[in-house]
Amino acid sequence: MSGPDLKKKREILFSKFPPGQVPEAADDLQHLEAVEVDPKYEKRSVGVSYELTDHTLRELDEHLVEKGFHLDNTLMTKLTRALIYYVEETQLQNIGAPERRIKSSSQE
Numbered sequence: 001m002s003g004p005d006l007k008k009k010r011e012i013l014f015s016k017f018p019p020g021q022v023p024e025a026a027d028d029l030q031h032l033e034a035v036e037v038d039p040k041y042e043k044r045s046v047g048v049s050y051e052l053t054d055h056t057l058r059e060l061d062e063h064l065v066e067k068g069f070h071l072d073n074t075l076m077t078k079l080t081r082a083l084i085y086y087v088e089e090t091q092l093q094n095i096g097a098p099e100r101r102i103k104s105s106s107q108e
Helices: 021-030 057-066 075-094
Strands: 007-013 035-040 045-051
Touching (some): 007 057, 007 075, 021 035, 021 045
Antiparallel strands (some): 007 045, 035 045
């Protein structure tokens, strides 16, 4: 069950410090299955495209943070991120998708 509304295009913004995170993060994300990556150096961000049934923005963000990347934490970015997390989770619940993780190494 794949519709056009499940294909997501998002931008992951990085903090100014440390500099040079975009190429490394883009390289890291390219190793994940079913993620298209588009580094945007001038905007200090990485564009990502994925199917909601494969990934969520929260999952990708958490993956990057675990790897030591520093995401942008300005208020606007945090609000946008929270909204996207909520919308994606709601959409997944609405289609009855099971919760999943990239890897099982993160035991809370």
